[in-house]
Amino acid sequence: MTTSDAHPTAQTSREVQLAARPVGTPKPSDFSMADVTLPPLEEGQVRVQNLYLTVDPYMRGRMNDVKSYTPPFALGETMTGGAVGRVLESRADGVQVGDVILHDRGWRTHANVNARQARVLTERPGVPLSAYLGVLGxxxxxxxxxxxxxxxxxxxxxxxxxxxxxxxxxxxxxxxxxxxxxxxxxxxxxxxxxxxxxxxxxxxxxxxxxxxxxxxxxxxxxxxxxxxxxxxxxxxxxxxxxxxxxxxxxxxxxxxxxxxxxxxxxxxxxxxxxxxxxxxxxxxxxxxPHYDLFDTFAEEVGGWIASGELKFDETVVDGIDATPEAFIGLLAGQNTGKMIVRL
Amino acid sequence: MTTSDAHPTAQTSREVQLAARPVGTPKPSDFSMADVTLPPLEEGQVRVQNLYLTVDPYMRGRMNDVKSYTPPFALGETMTGGAVGRVLESRADGVQVGDVILHDRGWRTHANVNARQARVLTERPGVPLSAYLGVLGxxxxxxxxxxxxxxxxxxxxxxxxxxxxxxxxxxxxxxxxxxxxxxxxxxxxxxxxxxxxxxxxxxxxxxxxxxxxxxxxxxxxxxxxxxxxxxxxxxxxxxxxxxxxxxxxxxxxxxxxxxxxxxxxxxxxxxxxxxxxxxxxxxxxxxxPHYDLFDTFAEEVGGWIASGELKFDETVVDGIDATPEAFIGLLAGQNTGKMIVRL
Known part of the structure; x- marks a missing residue:
């Protein structure tokens, strides 16, 4: 079992929580860090060590406590969002230790993920895994x-x-x-x-x-x-x-x-x-509602990436503790291309 | 040949012209009346005596001198708009004297109309001809x-x-x-x-x-x-x-x-x-772009009118000289249902 350098066991996850609902532009103090002990895996779950996290503009809307198409983020709880992680342990059929999956337990270093809510990714030559949070995601x-x-x-x-x-x-x-x-x-x-x-x-x-x-x-x-x-x-x-x-x-x-x-x-x-x-x-x-297009999309756009006809950029911020500033920077337009947090 | 009571010959038409481009709400002084002598009919034309004229909200937009989907009304010229008229004289195949036609030479008592730009109407029992300017038009x-x-x-x-x-x-x-x-x-x-x-x-x-x-x-x-x-x-x-x-x-x-x-x-x-x-x-x-639906529409809605299932109202103003005030009243919401000018 692989362990994170920053954390001695995979049972502990360092996570970003919503401390206060932002008024206008979010501030660093609207977020807080927490070290959380993960419960044992349940049947159908996998444990992942996250490699890349995404921050996206839509998350700002979910920080407000208003009725919307998805419920607001809860105060005092860990944020969620897209992430690419490597599987450390599996109690799910069809997902192996070492697989790379796309899932929605972002804003944290480790997570227990329901395998049915994850997508096992193909590692394509010349395409970094972070692309699945951006141009291929x-x-x-x-x-x-x-x-x-x-x-x-x-x-x-x-x-x-x-x-x-x-x-x-x-x-x-x-x-x-x-x-x-x-x-x-x-x-x-x-x-x-x-x-x-x-x-x-x-x-x-x-x-x-x-x-x-x-x-x-x-x-x-x-x-x-x-x-x-x-x-x-x-x-x-x-x-x-x-x-x-x-x-x-x-x-x-x-x-x-x-x-x-x-x-x-x-x-x-x-x-x-x-x-x-x-x-x-x-x-x-x-x-x-458009995920029915995913396979057509991934094949066509993946091909353009492989051929070099379609380019993409990433602005990479390192470390879980930098996730709030990555998000705030995104809203301020400090990124070129996809804003990625690398763990 | 039938002649209008108000006008001794069909060669003369009393018409409403745009005297000034309205600023905000149109005023009576933005319009002027003119008595115009109609030229002889050309081949393919019919002369009509208008029975009913329509005034519609869209006309307000065409009074402004801005680029739009249709050119603006010209200053010093007769307004146009929907009208139902009876044919007094015909030089067009397929249109007989006495026919009732729907055409776009409104805001005037008489007109020479290109028959290809007119629709010969069916007179339906229990449906007034003015309905073709409203619920059936x-x-x-x-x-x-x-x-x-x-x-x-x-x-x-x-x-x-x-x-x-x-x-x-x-x-x-x-x-x-x-x-x-x-x-x-x-x-x-x-x-x-x-x-x-x-x-x-x-x-x-x-x-x-x-x-x-x-x-x-x-x-x-x-x-x-x-x-x-x-x-x-x-x-x-x-x-x-x-x-x-x-x-x-x-x-x-x-x-x-x-x-x-x-x-x-x-x-x-x-x-x-x-x-x-x-x-x-x-x-x-x-x-x-939706006139391809006209026949389906006229059959379905005509049937509901005949059966009494669909009701319509008209607010009727009498006489060509009252057309500007009918239009101004329409914009002020003084109508219930279709605003009609009866000649």
Whole structure:
């Protein structure tokens, strides 16, 4: 049985708990660390040592105590989220010691996991295991399903994606390009990210939304308008996209990161009435109902990664104790590509 | 050849022209009357004496000089819009003197009409010809296509429609009921209209949006939420509907009458981010691409009218010179059901 260097036995897990519900932007003091003794494995469970954890924008919403599509995180309890871990011990058929699994007991070093709620991963040459938390995992599938199914993308479309340097956005833009978009435009929050989009990821145009009004920059980048908007940001970005969308255009509304920390109601978009005349469809979506696409997605996107046609970035933070700051940094836009915690 | 009482020959038409682009709410002085001599008929044209004219909320948008799905009305020229007229003279195959046609040369007493842009109407027992401007015409088809196709209504749904006493709204609610809705809720702007919805049109619940916040009144009327929202109003109504819509719900966005006269950008809905978690679809639409449904619609709705299962109201204003005030009154909510000008 392998043991973690930091912890003498696998029975102990160091975990991040929610200490207080954040008001606006989360602070380090909204989290606390706890060392927890794990109970013995039950039948059907495996014990894992986590290798990689993910922090994602959607987690901010679950920190509020409001009715939503999933229950809020509980105060004084360990957070949850995606994780890749190696199996140390198994009482589940079909899962062997040494297997690598994808599961939802993140924000901790070790966990007892119900094998039926885990996915045994294929270790692919040239593809790091952390990719299953990003471009080959939930964010990648979010991009794939959101673009192709929710936004009804078709070859020849002009596509605009906001938050384009993020885990989802960078996959959206590249999938659009590889699927035959006539033009792919992205927005991001720094000059470095913008340069990365056009120089490394094959975006046709990109702009820094901090450089000026989004509407004006989008108009310059897409003078003939856009067919599809993939929204990770909301607010001013959505308003600009509504103005730019052509008749019959579609928006897949995936996130509104500009609003998650708001303590007041958000006023934009103020031009929503344009959706009538332009016959626009705006669809909010979650990835969960689209896991029927997973195998098709993993084969297609896995192939593009292997061939080097699709690139992905990770911003890696080391150590369980750094997980809160990784999350806070994510909300502040300090990542390029997927924000990963490596244990 | 029949002649109008008011006008000695059919060669003269009395017409309403756009004198100034309205700022905010239109005023009578934004319109002017003109007596126009019609040119001789060209091949393929018919001359009609209009019997009924329609005024509709969408016309307000076309009075602004902005790029839209249809060009703006021109200053100093005669307005256009739906009309039912009797043919006085014909140079078109298939259209006889005495036929009644539906066409788009409204806002005037007489017109030369290209027969290919007109529809010869069936005179049905018990159905007044003005119905072709309302429940059996564009507003009725808007309700039918918007509810069944755009909002993807299915039997068992709980449906909320705003502007429910209007031409479109009253048809939406009744079609929903006749198609098997589990509950139909409407909002309107007066106690009389609200009573009319529940007592005469078969709505399960209705409220006066002037009596209090829309969200609270909608919650009282639909404590378990709604599946479909048919939006004629926008603003606070749309915001309340987004809060009330269940997971996977649909909104057909047909009009935002609360905003047409706005001179400032509109702040609502402020809760659009809810569309992500609830996976809502908001679709703006126009009726024009849905005319493929016309025959199915006219047969089904015509049957319900004949049987008395579907009721419709008209607010009738008499005389061409009263057309501007009919339109201004429509925007102020002075109508119950379709606003009609009878000549």
């Amino acid at each position: 939930m964010p990648g599938l979010t991009a794939y399903a959101g673009l192709l199914r929710v936004a009804e993308f078709k070859a020849g479309d002009t596509v605009f994606v906001s938050g384009a340097a993020g885990a989802v956005g960078s996959a959206v833009g590249q999938i659009a390009r590889l699927k035959g978009a006539s033009r792919v435009i992205g927005s991001a929050g720094s000059a470095d990210k913008v340069r990365h989009l056009t120089e490394n990821l094959g975006f046709d145009a990109a702009f820094n939304y901090k450089d000026g009004p989004v509407a004006a920059q989008l108009k310059a980048a897409a003078p003939d308008g856009i067919d599809v908007y993939f929204d990770n940001v909301g607010g001013e970005h959505l308003e600009a996209a509504i103005s730019s969308l052509k008749v019959g255009g579609h928006a897949a509304v995936c996130g509104m990161i500009s609003q998650y920390n708001s303590t007041e109601a958000n006023p934009a978009p103020r031009n929503l009435a344009l959706m009538i005349g332009k016959q626009l469809t705006l669809r909010g979506f979650l990835v969960s | 564009m507003p009725g088809l808007t309700a039918y296509a918007g509810l069944l196709r755009v909002a993807e209504f299915k039997a068992g749904d709980t449906v909320f429609v705003s502007g429910a006493a209007g031409a479109v709204g009253s048809a939406v609610g009744q079609i929903a009921r006749l198609k098997g809705a589990s509950r139909v809720i409407g909002s309107a702007g007066s106690a009389d209209k609200v009573r009319h919805l529940t007592e005469n049109l078969g709505f399960d619940a209705a409220f006066n949006y002037k009596d209090g916040p829309v969200a609270a009144q909608l919650k009282a009327a639909a404590p378990d939420g709604i599946d479909v929202y048919f939006d004629n109003v926008g603003g606070e109504h749309l915001e309340a509907a987004i809060s009330s819509l269940k997971v996977g719900g649909h909104a057909a966005v047909c009009g935002m009458i609360s905003q047409y006269n706005s001179t400032e950008a509109n702040p609502a809905p402020r809760n659009l981010a809810l569309m992500i978690g609830k996976q809502l679809t908001l679709r703006g639409f126009l009726v024009s």
